[in-house]
Amino acid sequence: MKIFNTLTRSKDEFKPITEGEVKIYACGPTVYNYIHIGNARPLCVFDVLRRYFEWRGLKVNFVQNFTDIDDKLIKKANEEGITVPEVAERYIKEFWTDAKGLNVREATVHPRATENIEQIQGIISSLMENGYAYEAGGDVYYRAKKFDGYGKLSHQPLEDLEAGARIETGDIKEDPMDFCLWKGAKPGEPYWESPWGNGRPGWHIECSAMAGRYLGKTIDIHCGGLDLIFPHHENEIAQSEAANGCDFAHYWMHNGFINVDNHKMSKSLNNFFTVRDVAEKYGYEPIRYLMISSQYRSPINYSVDIIEQAKNAIERLYTCRDNIDFALKNAADGGEAPAFLEEHKQKFITAMEDDLNTADALAAVFVLVRDINTAIANGANKSTLEACADVFDQLTWVLGLVYNRKTEALDSEIEALIEKRTEARKNKDFKTADAIRDQLKEMGIILEDTPQGVKWSRS
Numbered sequence: 001m002k003i004f005n006t007l008t009r010s011k012d013e014f015k016p017i018t019e020g021e022v023k024i025y026a027c028g029p030t031v032y033n034y035i036h037i038g039n040a041r042p043l044c045v046f047d048v049l050r051r052y053f054e055w056r057g058l059k060v061n062f063v064q065n066f067t068d069i070d071d072k073l074i075k076k077a078n079e080e081g082i083t084v085p086e087v088a089e090r091y092i093k094e095f096w097t098d099a100k101g102l103n104v105r106e107a108t109v110h111p112r113a114t115e116n117i118e119q120i121q122g123i124i125s126s127l128m129e130n131g132y133a134y135e136a137g138g139d140v141y142y143r144a145k146k147f148d149g150y151g152k153l154s155h156q157p158l159e160d161l162e163a164g165a166r167i168e169t170g171d172i173k174e175d176p177m178d179f180c181l182w183k184g185a186k187p188g189e190p191y192w193e194s195p196w197g198n199g200r201p202g203w204h205i206e207c208s209a210m211a212g213r214y215l216g217k218t219i220d221i222h223c224g225g226l227d228l229i230f231p232h233h234e235n236e237i238a239q240s241e242a243a244n245g246c247d248f249a250h251y252w253m254h255n256g257f258i259n260v261d262n263h264k265m266s267k268s269l270n271n272f273f274t275v276r277d278v279a280e281k282y283g284y285e286p287i288r289y290l291m292i293s294s295q296y297r298s299p300i301n302y303s304v305d306i307i308e309q310a311k312n313a314i315e316r317l318y319t320c321r322d323n324i325d326f327a328l329k330n331a332a333d334g335g336e337a338p339a340f341l342e343e344h345k346q347k348f349i350t351a352m353e354d355d356l357n358t359a360d361a362l363a364a365v366f367v368l369v370r371d372i373n374t375a376i377a378n379g380a381n382k383s384t385l386e387a388c389a390d391v392f393d394q395l396t397w398v399l400g401l402v403y404n405r406k407t408e409a410l411d412s413e414i415e416a417l418i419e420k421r422t423e424a425r426k427n428k429d430f431k432t433a434d435a436i437r438d439q440l441k442e443m444g445i446i447l448e449d450t451p452q453g454v455k456w457s458r459s
Helices: 037-055 071-080 084-101 117-129 158-164 203-215 226-244 275-282 285-292 304-330 339-353 358-377 382-399 412-426 430-442
Strands: 002-005 010-013 021-026 059-064 133-136 139-142 179-184 199-201 219-225 249-255 258-260 300-302 445-450 453-458
Touching: 002 249, 021 037, 021 203, 037 059, 037 219, 037 249, 037 258, 037 275, 037 285, 037 382, 059 203, 071 084, 084 275, 117 133, 117 139, 117 179, 117 203, 117 226, 139 226, 158 226, 179 203, 179 226, 199 203, 203 219, 203 226, 219 226, 226 249, 275 285, 275 304, 285 300, 285 304, 300 304, 304 358, 304 382, 339 358, 339 382, 358 382, 412 430, 412 445, 412 453, 430 445
Parallel strands: 021 059, 021 219, 219 249, 258 300
Antiparallel strands: 002 010, 133 139, 139 179, 179 199, 445 453
């Protein structure tokens, strides 16, 4: 597999540190509000990455954190007159409602920043000992310019980063580029005891500590949105590598932004949508489909028309899968796996191996759908249909789609009417058959006569 590595700016062949195992760290949400559709993209994309590795037989240790102490949580708690932990618990619960709706699987571990204070303080102590960190005004800061590799992820010289970034300024820092590792306690804020006084961790140090604790000093893949490259991921590298004396992550994957009606999503433009907002109108699965319908590094445009197209595409997938099940009920024994199954499976693999190209992988799935529908129309036998179902289920599982299939039973009265109509048609009593069809239609049951028998659906 080749992955576009932000660190090298090239498609690099993926070679895990440990054969047969992949260690992935994905930056998770700051839990002070509902997740928005921009948050949904890394959730869905890197869930597919994990699924693909597992489908290919690799063991995946997938860590995704919750930032549960932060200025935003403190502000929210003050606004609502509740505690920071209460804010965190509420929005972690809401996160899981949306994540499960999107069919995003739980990570191997979901660590919280507040559960890793000891590890955070350990890294800070190491950085203090080797001269990369210093105390100032009750805070602890990292000397960014002391780290020779600073800027290697964002590929910018220090002077450009300093000029272009929104950097906290203040007389207490030795240099404007320096960033906070430990914030001194302020009145009314949560705090922990430390060698440098009461306080709480800075944002960047949290992920270094949690990745190190659960995945080790060097990990295979670190992923997140493009907006995290600088300063967050740049600072993670600086902290981790200065403290540990080794590479932090071999591959860095960053997903592209989401625009709304071809404009950048922002609250000021009134085009800011939470996942919950969109799901209430269109359901969760069209959101997931949209998030993987383009190659992950490309920007995505969200609009009503595009989400409607996603709904229609998903319906095609469900219809195909239902067609297989329906055909199996009356299929004759025999048959074999058709050649097109392996062909489309290999095209799917080729797409996914090329930097997780889910757009081309989806295209392969829809060609598979076309050929399965043709096979059904031509009277495919049982073994053929079972092979089609198996490949269809494998590929859609990797993409995390077609996860809301329901089997619905008819009551005995309706079943009896359908059977009576079938007998009437066999006896060429079309008047009775048509009358029963109309009766069922009034009851909300739509019939479709197919070569494999009568299909029904609710209107």
